[in-house]
Amino acid sequence: MVDRTARGDGPMTGAVVLGVGGSLPGRVVTNDDLATRLDTSDEWIRSRTGIGARRWVEPGTATSDLAVDAGARALRSAGVSTVDAVIVATTTPDRLCPAVAPEVAARLGLVGTPAHDVAAVCTGFLYGLANGVGLIASGAARTVLLIAAETFSTILDPQDRGTAVIFGDGAGAVVLGAAGPGAPGAVGPCVLGSDGIGADLIQIPAGGSRQRSSGLAAAPGEHYFKMRGKEVFRQAVERMAEVSLDALARAGLTVGDIDHLAPHQANMRICAAVAHRLGVPEDRVLANLDEVGNTAAASIPVLLAQAAADGRVKAGDQVLAVAFGGGLTWGAVTLAWPDAVASFGTFVPAGS
Template sequence: MTTSIAVPPGRSAVLTGVGGYVPPTRVTNEELTARLETSDEWIRTRTGITARHMVSPGTATSDLAVEAGGRALKSADEPRVDALVLATTTPDRPCPATAPEVAARLGLGTVAAFDVAAVCSGFLYGLAAAAGLIAAQIADRVLLIAADAFTTIVDPADRTTAVIFADGAGAAVLRAGHADEPGAVGPMVLGSDGELGHLIEVPAGGSRQRSTGLAAAPEDLFFRMHGRDTYRHAVEHMTTASRQAVEQAGWRGMADVDRFAAHQANARILTTVADRLEIPEGRRLSNIEHVGNTGGASIPLLLAHSARAGRLAAGHRLLLTAFGGGLAWGATTLVWPEVGTF
């Protein structure tokens, strides 16, 4: 079951700036193979990744978010917003939310600020929340950040996840505008399936495990993923949601998609989804080779990198889609506006 959110008449969320950030520590496949039973070829052929960035000791999600958020504000030439939404799976601590601290460090004052938890679909769920604030006239401008220090919850000895996940942040500034102008967020298609939540999870550390009064097994404190089943559901739901978003946007079909920006899960998923949608290779945006899977940050980070590299230009009709734990997924469309790149 998916939820479709139509663009309200007269007042829509319009993207005016983007920013991205990855921590300076770069880890190549060769560095990982030194401690894991794998090879550079195995990693590249199964994931499409050659390197990824990881936080250094003492660096938290808020540090990544502040960097990306500041760049997005600069891109939009907008020093002030009315609200901040932070999508993350790796908050600095369970309580309080990380967003208010990020807002304070960015000098935004006492604006509304809250976290959204939708794992790798976090940016799209955050986009829906930001668009809702604008449509309801609660805010005229919203800073949306997706940031994850995913390596802090990945078992460094588990080659199925340690070679894929990485750290980074991406951000977008949204303002109130009209549905027919460049940058306006199109209809949102969102869905979830909690019956399959066990496919992507960190089993321990929450209230269910803590309420038992028993210490968590060490392995249950790490992220785990059932790769084969996750692949199947990711392909199915991203493909279906993408088709629905394009149809609801009133586009003629996938031939109208100039650029396809999917959550950078792994190269196999990206290729399969794009192939099923019949989107030509030249229209597929990707940066997974150099940054890995950065969780919820992957789509805005991809947009920032693609815009800076000239792969994404004003006027391009853009299709976004993501899939992650929950299970949760989503898709939407927009026409890329003129934005500054930093």
């Protein structure tokens, strides 16, 4: 096996991205497809969200399936076959218990490797990134496979126009390696935040201990994902702009140093508002929302894998990634893009 762990002149206290992978289901669901059963239209959806289509898994496909595909792609991109830890960020694990990460690790041939889940909804990838960087900085690992995977289509109320048109399925992954100071592909300081006072703005009301311990049956529809969109919009714009500036300051960078803003693909208006507040020109804002919708925790790594694969992001580019999600949670990080060939493609179910 080739040792792709980054090496610098100093101690291994930082992390770099060694490889990138992304995977989307093959099933394309257009706005017109949804308009046949919802009181909506392609024009209504596009004007409010910027979404034209999204990818949904076929029946029988689980989050672990997408995670394994994206993880395998990232490992190939990095040129490694083993890692010291596996992290999976997801809101839609295969089961409420156990975590999905150990199964994903086993299916990737990493039996015995420590593996755990991270649950921070749409900020999950950045929380997972901070976990991975922390493992490397502490010396507990030299390489970490971080996967963010979602099958949000499985938790959406098919009759809720406010959520059914927004979310899609997908998975993205990166391999992190230990690095010395100034190594190419470096991950900057991960800046995170939360505010549990807003926990009810983005939630699945039923299925957890609070509903189960009440002794009451869940009300109709409470097993589906719920979101109070107007309140979330305001919070998302404010928090994403603030945490972006914090991440830039901690990395010793300014907005002018950024080649690409990679915002969580929540909706077109949020992304545009954040870019405007930061003063980032439109041509520096990465987007794939029109084609894949909001893939929650997978949003940022899917966006970066796709942008790297099609040449929009190149080695040495400085990227600012920022997200906001349920919890409420938010985070931002700067990335010096690595010299790695991203692997991005369509998930093909076994037996197809």
